[in-house]
Amino acid sequence: MRKVAIVAGGEAKAGKRAASWRDLVQEAGKAMFEDADNMSPKDVDSIFVGAAQPERFAFLSYVAALVAEHIGVIPRKVLARTELACVSGQAAVRYAWNCVATGMSDIAVAIGVEKMYPPDMAEAQTSMACVLDREWDGINAFSAPPFFAVTAQRHMYEFGTTEEQMALVSVKNHHYSSMNPIAHLRKEVTVEAVLRSPVVAPPLNLFDCCPMTDGSAGVILVPAEDAKKYTDTPMYPIGSGQCAIGNVINNLASLTEWVPLKLAAKEAWRTAKITEDDVEIAEVHDCFTISEIMEYEGLGFCETGKGGKFIEDGEPYIGGKVAVNPSGGIMGCGHPLGATSIYHTIEILKQFRGDVDDGRYVKDANIGIQHSLSGAANQHSIIVYSREPR
Amino acid sequence: MRKVAIVAGGEAKAGKRAASWRDLVQEAGKAMFEDADNMSPKDVDSIFVGAAQPERFAFLSYVAALVAEHIGVIPRKVLARTELACVSGQAAVRYAWNCVATGMSDIAVAIGVEKMYPPDMAEAQTSMACVLDREWDGINAFSAPPFFAVTAQRHMYEFGTTEEQMALVSVKNHHYSSMNPIAHLRKEVTVEAVLRSPVVAPPLNLFDCCPMTDGSAGVILVPAEDAKKYTDTPMYPIGSGQCAIGNVINNLASLTEWVPLKLAAKEAWRTAKITEDDVEIAEVHDCFTISEIMEYEGLGFCETGKGGKFIEDGEPYIGGKVAVNPSGGIMGCGHPLGATSIYHTIEILKQFRGDVDDGRYVKDANIGIQHSLSGAANQHSIIVYSREPR
Numbered sequence: 066m067r068k069v070a071i072v073a074g075g076e077a078k079a080g081k082r083a084a085s086w087r088d089l090v091q092e093a094g095k096a097m098f099e100d101a102d103n104m105s106p107k108d109v110d111s112i113f114v115g116a117a118q119p120e121r122f123a124f125l126s127y128v129a130a131l132v133a134e135h136i137g138v139i140p141r142k143v144l145a146r147t148e149l150a151c152v153s154g155q156a157a158v159r160y161a162w163n164c165v166a167t168g169m170s171d172i173a174v175a176i177g178v179e180k181m182y183p184p185d186m187a188e189a190q191t192s193m194a195c196v197l198d199r200e201w202d203g204i205n206a207f208s209a210p211p212f213f214a215v216t217a218q219r220h221m222y223e224f225g226t227t228e229e230q231m232a233l234v235s236v237k238n239h240h241y242s243s244m245n246p247i248a249h250l251r252k253e254v255t256v257e258a259v260l261r262s263p264v265v266a267p268p269l270n271l272f273d274c275c276p277m278t279d280g281s282a283g284v285i286l287v288p289a290e291d292a293k294k295y296t297d298t299p300m301y302p303i304g305s306g307q308c309a310i311g312n313v314i315n316n317l318a319s320l321t322e323w324v325p326l327k328l329a330a331k332e333a334w335r336t337a338k339i340t341e342d343d344v345e346i347a348e349v350h351d352c353f354t355i356s357e358i359m360e361y362e363g364l365g366f367c368e369t370g371k372g373g374k375f376i377e378d379g380e381p382y383i384g385g386k387v388a389v390n391p392s393g394g395i396m397g398c399g400h401p402l403g404a405t406s407i408y409h410t411i412e413i414l415k416q417f418r419g420d421v422d423d424g425r426y427v428k429d430a431n432i433g434i435q436h437s438l439s440g441a442a443n444q445h446s447i448i449v450y451s452r453e454p455r
Numbered sequence: 456m457r458k459v460a461i462v463a464g465g466e467a468k469a470g471k472r473a474a475s476w477r478d479l480v481q482e483a484g485k486a487m488f489e490d491a492d493n494m495s496p497k498d499v500d501s502i503f504v505g506a507a508q509p510e511r512f513a514f515l516s517y518v519a520a521l522v523a524e525h526i527g528v529i530p531r532k533v534l535a536r537t538e539l540a541c542v543s544g545q546a547a548v549r550y551a552w553n554c555v556a557t558g559m560s561d562i563a564v565a566i567g568v569e570k571m572y573p574p575d576m577a578e579a580q581t582s583m584a585c586v587l588d589r590e591w592d593g594i595n596a597f598s599a600p601p602f603f604a605v606t607a608q609r610h611m612y613e614f615g616t617t618e619e620q621m622a623l624v625s626v627k628n629h630h631y632s633s634m635n636p637i638a639h640l641r642k643e644v645t646v647e648a649v650l651r652s653p654v655v656a657p658p659l660n661l662f663d664c665c666p667m668t669d670g671s672a673g674v675i676l677v678p679a680e681d682a683k684k685y686t687d688t689p690m691y692p693i694g695s696g697q698c699a700i701g702n703v704i705n706n707l708a709s710l711t712e713w714v715p716l717k718l719a720a721k722e723a724w725r726t727a728k729i730t731e732d733d734v735e736i737a738e739v740h741d742c743f744t745i746s747e748i749m750e751y752e753g754l755g756f757c758e759t760g761k762g763g764k765f766i767e768d769g770e771p772y773i774g775g776k777v778a779v780n781p782s783g784g785i786m787g788c789g790h791p792l793g794a795t796s797i798y799h800t801i802e803i804l805k806q807f808r809g810d811v812d813d814g815r816y817v818k819d820a821n822i823g824i825q826h827s828l829s830g831a832a833n834q835h836s837i838i839v840y841s842r843e844p845r
Contacts, residue, residue: 066456066557087590116515120510126585127507127540130834134702141698141718144834145546146538150517157534163553167456169695195516200477305559308531320762329533444520444534 068454070292070299071284074165074411077372079249079280079399085334086091086123086180087135093176093281093404094136100293101285104172106137109285114146115154115177117402121192123180132176137261142170148403150439152198152446153177154282155406160450161286162302171291175358176283177404179185188225196312197441198270210274212441214266219320221268223370228268230373231354232259235272237382238351238390242397243381244422247408249278249399258275259354273354278399282407284414289454298418300433303451304337306330310442317441321370326363326438326445337449339366339432344387344449346416346433351394357381360436361389363445388427391416409435410448416451458844459555460682460689461674463491464801469639469670469789476570481635483566483671483794484526491675491685494562496527501676503537503551505544505567507792511582513570522566526673532560538793540586540829541740542836543567544672545796549645549838551676552692561681562838565841566673567794574674579667587831597704599742600664602831604656607745609710611658613760618658620763621744622649625662628741628780629771632787635810637798639668639789663744668789672797674804680842688808690823693841694727696720699834707831711760716753716828716835726840729822731755732838734777736806736823738799741784747771750826751779753835778817781806799825800838807842 075096077089084092114132119125129146133139143164147156156179164170183189194203197212229402235254242248254272262271285295292299306329311317318324323393334340341364349364351357358372366387367375375381381389392398392412395405413433415421431452438445457791465486467479488496498841504522509515519536533554537546544567550788554560573579584593587602610616625644632638644662652661675685682689696719701707708714731754739754741747748762756777757765765771771779782788782802785795803823805811821842828835 080777093736099677118510120582120585121510121516125589126511126538126582126586126832127587129539130699130702130830131588132526133699134706139698139700141715143538143549143695143697144699145550148516148536148538149519159533160535160550160553163550163557163559167553192510192516195510195514197517199515254552305533308529309523309527309534310521312520316524325531332531364662440517440520 066166067168068249068289068301069162069286070289070301071414071452072208072287072292072299073097073285074293074414075100075283076247076408076411077281078247079278079401081182082279084279086119086178087127089180089279089281090132090135090178093283094453097285098178104295107139109138109172109174110140110142111158111164111173112138112140112144113173113175115157115403115407116146117148117150117153118192122183122189127338138174151402152406152437152439152444153403155437155446155448158284158410159305165288171288173286174283175286175407177407178281179401179403180279181277181401182279188279201313202311210266212314213353213355214269216267216320220355223321226358226373228260229256230377231273231358232256233376234351234354234357235259238394238396241391241425242393245393245398245426248393248397249276250397269353275352275395275400277403280401280404282404282411284407284410285303293434300417301451303447303455304333304449305447306333307446311443312440317443322362323359323442323445325443329445329447330364333447333449337448343432344434345430346391346413346427347387347389347436348392348412349389349436350438351390351396351402357389384425386418391425391427404438406435413450430450456556457558458679458691459552459676460679460691460802462682462685462689463487463675463679464804465490465673466637466798466801467671468637469668469791471572472669474669476509476515476568479570479669479671480522480568481527483673487673487675489645494685497529499528499562499564500530500532501554501563502530502534503547503565505542505547505561505691505797506536506792507538507540507569508582508585512573512579528564536718541764541792542827542829542834543793543836544798545825545827545836548674548797548800549695555676555678561678563676564673565676565797567797568671569791569793570669571667571791572669591703600659600702603743603745604659606710607658613711616748618650619646620665620767621748622646623746623766624741624744625649625786627786628786630752631781631815632783634814635783635788638787639666640787645745651733659743665742665785665790668758668791670789670791670794672801674797674800682779690804691841691844691845692809692838694723694839695837696723697836701833702830707833713749713753713832714833715833719835719837720754723837723839729839733822734824735820736781736817737777737801738782739779739803739826740828741780741786742790747779764780773817779814781817796827803840
């Protein structure tokens with residue numbers, strides 16, 4: 066199994082865009098190829114497309130060959146779309162990594178895309194109810210906001226977590242996204258503003274929730290030994306963890322302890338030969354403020370139940386124990402489902418390169434991780450990256 | 456990169472089923488685990504789900520964890536749904552193979568499913584228009600039947616292929632499917648019956664077209680060195696080819712020469728270290744009779760333009776040059792999009808084991824291939840299997 070490097074990344078501006086599904090892909094694809102030296106689309110032999118629901122948001126299916134055509138790639142080794150709801154983009158990166166590792170591919174693109182503001186917004190909102198177990202949970206109104214609201218309620222009850230602590234996550238992430246030019250939301254918020262924003266599902270208010278967003282982002286993967294042909298600053302995937310336990314909410318072992326996250330993290334640290342203490346940048350899935358708090362816990366940055374205190378103590382800020390979501394997270398950058406986790410990948414690449422605003426730069430970091438969850442937090446995926454080959 | 460084996464397969468009965476999407480998955484999953492010795496669902500660490508359009512056919516998305524839960528698997532290494540329209544199932548097999556090869560997984564399931572008879576058939580029929588490039592081709596009525604009809608017209612014009620030759624494909628495949636207990640359509644047809652069946656898109660009549668079908672099929676992959684723990688009769692993926700050129704019909708290089716098929720075949724033979732003459736069983740994508748004729752040509756079983764004569768001469772029958780679709784093909788077995796190509800995989804496994812009716816048994820075969828195409832035949836995928844480890 067050969068080692069692999071990520072040598073380039075490109076993003077479409079995230080937001081409520083006057084751009085079609087295809088426009089978004091082209092914008093990210095163009096930026097991605099411009100970011101690589103000595104590389105043209107024709108050099109790429111494989112493509113993996115992360116897209117969660119193009120069938121519903123854009124009435125498009127069979128999107129892998131479509132995306133290839135739109136960015137000028139002729140896949141002649143491997144191609145597929147990967148879908149894993151909010152983790153679809155990371156799934157594309159993982160498959161690309163695997164194929165370059167086995168030699169099935171020599172140069173692979175992983176690109177994610179989602180157009181979440183279609184002409185018919187009612188269709189888009191209905192579609193979101195597909196993501197949790199629709200027949201059992203969706204039908205009982207357990208779409209994402211009420212599920213995470215119940216989770217937050219239980220976390221508050223069991224551990225004394227407060228609405229103010231949750232609001233701090235939103236404050237932190239909007240602070241960083243205000244400095245991120247590709248972010249959907251570029252304004253600071255205060256604890257008071259979060260607490261006074263409209264109720265979505267108690268205790269979650271509007272600013273506890275990530276926005277719906279249009280976006281696309283893509284990266285190029287090559288064998289590690291070839292990386293320097295294409296960039297002076299590659300980064301290297303060195304470990305991975307993924308775990309899903311159950312699907313329907315009834316079958317979750319616990320609301321307040323994300324067991325699959327703990328198992329995915331354990332596997333990621335094992336395969337990367339690191340511990341959680343080595344992680345300097347963590348781009349994690351803050352679809353709701355409570356999620357990020359539970360991710361501090363599940364990733365082992367603090368004890369179970371202590372996530373609220375962790376943010377209160379400033380630990381997930383740059384300069385604290387670990388920089389969590391220096392991009393601004395999903396909360397600030399937006400959540401274009403299939404593209405989201407490739408924005409994560411590129412954020413880590415940019416951080417390693419020092420290619421970010423000073424106010425959100427994690428200087429000299431060597432280890433970064435990306436984490437995403439999907440559904441009723443029953444599935445968690447992590448990839449660990451190193452700035453140097455290992 | 457370690458070698459991999461397929462040790463078990465299980466299928467749901469294909470057809471117009473009074474069964475839900477989930478029922479189909481459970482039926483295939485149960486059969487699959489019953490087919491493996493010393494294996495329980497809990498032993499599986501990874502799952503790959505081939506599904507083309509659950510979002511539209513079943514209003515379900517994020518189906519990988521859902522399927523895992525329904526067949527009792529707890530994926531703790533890798534999971535994803537793979538989508539590549541009609542090739543979604545084969546894409547799942549390829550990803551599973553890759554992950555076992557790299558060691559990211561030790562025991563992986565690849566399972567495909569499609570429920571194409573939902574309560575609202577208008578919805579299902581509309582959804583099929585997603586598969587060809589919807590905005591450019593679908594909107595101009597280029598869904599699958601008219602596209603393959605135009606292809607057939609051009610093949611007739613350029614090469615003198617006849618409607619009778621195309622009908623022979625349907626006759627052969629219905630002959631074999633009549634002996635296949637899992638097939639959707641189990642009755643013989645005659646050339647006359649094909650020619651007199653209702654016109655769908657000239658020159659294609661109803662019996663030139665595969666049916667819409669509900670189905671599910673799954674296989675289990677393990678490292679080759681462990682295969683004999685789970686079965687006396689494993690089979691081994693030894694090579695692979697996949698190629699897509701363009702997407703929108705305007706951009707196809709040719710209607711009558713499938714260049715991506717030729718390139719995928721070349722890559723499959725190269726990686727498997729075989730030639731087309733070594734292929735004894737070919738399960739290929741006969742979505743329309745013209746497709747199978749062009750696959751004889753593209754796979755190199757005969758010259759370009761000679762596919763009509765190839766079937767007229769009896770070459771793709773058992774006992775001819777190569778047994779093509781001894782299962783009965785998609786034409787006879789049905790085409791549940793995401794599951795179709797895993798039925799192919801299992802057919803080859805059953806043939807190697809001698810676990811089929813005498814009338815459709817390819818005795819002592821050592822090399823079998825599965826082929827599928829998607830969209831405007833712009834994408835072709837092939838996996839080569841060996842009965843013995845290589």
